[in-house]
Amino acid sequence: xxxxxxxxxxxxxxxxxxxxxxxxxxxxxxxxxxxxxxxxxxxxxxxxxxxxxxxxxxxxxxxxxxxxxxxxxxxxxxxxxxxxxxxxxxxxxxxxxxxxxxxxxxxxxxxxxxxxxxxxxxxxxxxxxxxxxxxxxxxxxxxxxxxxxxxxxxxxxxxxxxxxxxxxxxxxxxxxxxxxxxxx
Amino acid sequence: xxxxxxxxxxxxxxxxxxxxxxxxxxxxxxxxxxxxxxxxxxxxxxxxxxxxxxxxxxxxxxxxxxxxxxxxxxxxxxxxxxxxxxxxxxxxxxxxxxxxxxxxxxxxxxxxxxxxxxxxxxxxxxxxxxxxxxxxxxxxxxxxxxxxxxxxxxxxxxxxxxxxxxxxxxxxxxxxxxxxxxxx
Numbered sequence: 205x206x207x208x209x210x211x212x213x214x215x216x217x218x219x220x221x222x223x224x225x226x227x228x229x230x231x232x233x234x235x236x237x238x239x240x241x242x243x244x245x246x247x248x249x250x251x252x253x254x255x256x257x258x259x260x261x262x263x264x265x266x267x268x269x270x271x272x273x274x275x276x277x278x279x280x281x282x283x284x285x286x287x288x289x290x291x292x293x294x295x296x297x298x299x300x301x302x303x304x305x306x307x308x309x310x311x312x313x314x315x316x317x318x319x320x321x322x323x324x325x326x327x328x329x330x331x332x333x334x335x336x337x338x339x340x341x342x343x344x345x346x347x348x349x350x351x352x353x354x355x356x357x358x359x360x361x362x363x364x365x366x367x368x369x370x371x372x373x374x375x376x377x378x379x380x381x382x383x384x385x386x387x388x
Numbered sequence: 389x390x391x392x393x394x395x396x397x398x399x400x401x402x403x404x405x406x407x408x409x410x411x412x413x414x415x416x417x418x419x420x421x422x423x424x425x426x427x428x429x430x431x432x433x434x435x436x437x438x439x440x441x442x443x444x445x446x447x448x449x450x451x452x453x454x455x456x457x458x459x460x461x462x463x464x465x466x467x468x469x470x471x472x473x474x475x476x477x478x479x480x481x482x483x484x485x486x487x488x489x490x491x492x493x494x495x496x497x498x499x500x501x502x503x504x505x506x507x508x509x510x511x512x513x514x515x516x517x518x519x520x521x522x523x524x525x526x527x528x529x530x531x532x533x534x535x536x537x538x539x540x541x542x543x544x545x546x547x548x549x550x551x552x553x554x555x556x557x558x559x560x561x562x563x564x565x566x567x568x569x570x571x572x
Contacts, residue, residue: 247442247563249433255455258431260444262563271439374568377561379431379446384558 250284
């Protein structure tokens with residue numbers, strides 16, 4: 205009985221190891237696929253109950269075949285919900301404009317100095333807070349709303365590994381009733 | 389029998405007259421309401437079958453009550469479909485930028501001159517074609533896809549008359565798969 209249990213534990217361990225290897229391989233090949241062109245895809249939308257908030261998103265992949273899979277469609281739906289809930293302003297880190305970055309750095313620098321930190325510490329603190337800022341404003345850096353130990357970028361990478369095609373988000377719109385009236 | 393028929397025809401005529409008066413009154417009061425602020429509303433979306441084309445739209449009215457009516461929700465849905473099918477670039481005539489207008493005028497002027505029209509006629513021809521241009525690129529000027537003898541502006545006016553509140557379209561997004569890839 206004990207032997208059997210040990211064998212079972214060992215077998216489970218092997219399966220886990222194999223899974224880790226496979227996942228590592230998958231992610232590695234996902235990284236390789238990230239350069240491939242994505243011209244197919246799906247336009248998805250999410251309207252929050254009450255119709256006061258809505259999102260439109262374009263998610264791309266390499267083939268029409270993958271675009272039609274349930275896995276891909278679920279990803280599109282999850283990403284639309286993510287944008288609705290977490291309100292990102294940009295897709296990738298690289299998309300954050302220099303003006304926005306400079307402004308945020310200034311704010312964080314002033315804040316750190318205001319808290320009485322020495323000049324020496326301020327740079328480190330600002331860098332830390334800029335990472336936090338990217339997590340807030342960039343879709344790819346945000347924690348995934350349905351599983352917040354993973355980022356949206358990692359969610360997409362896992363789908364690339366599973367579906368065997370590069371996947372990218374090319375654009376999104378997020379409308380909330382009254383947002384434009386407030387801006388005017 | 390003939391008398392009865394004549395009476396019926398007259399009665400029908402009266403009803404029609406009354407309807408016309410009511411509609412005229414309605415449209416007139418709709419024009420008056422057009423200045424009133426619209427801070428409530430609905431975010432609607434339309435994804436064309438196949439998920440290669442999608443629209444997100446914000447349509448506003450004055451109260452949450454009207455926003456929740458079936459009439460209003462149907463209007464939002466129809467407008468989202470309109471944007472998907474007729475691909476407007478602007479909401480109102482006033483939204484067309486000067487640069488776009490100037491460019492279109494140049495094109496139409498060159499075209500008319502190329503067709504051998506005299507300078508005298510060219511101005512009139514260009515004005516006529518500019519009206520056609522507005523009908524193509526401005527949502528409000530477009531013929532309504534479900535009933536192309538009426539414009540979108542008139543469709544909205546009839547809803548203002550019926551629902552008793554000002555209604556406006558504040559923004560829309562229209563995504564087609566591959567549009568951004570083509571632009572790059």
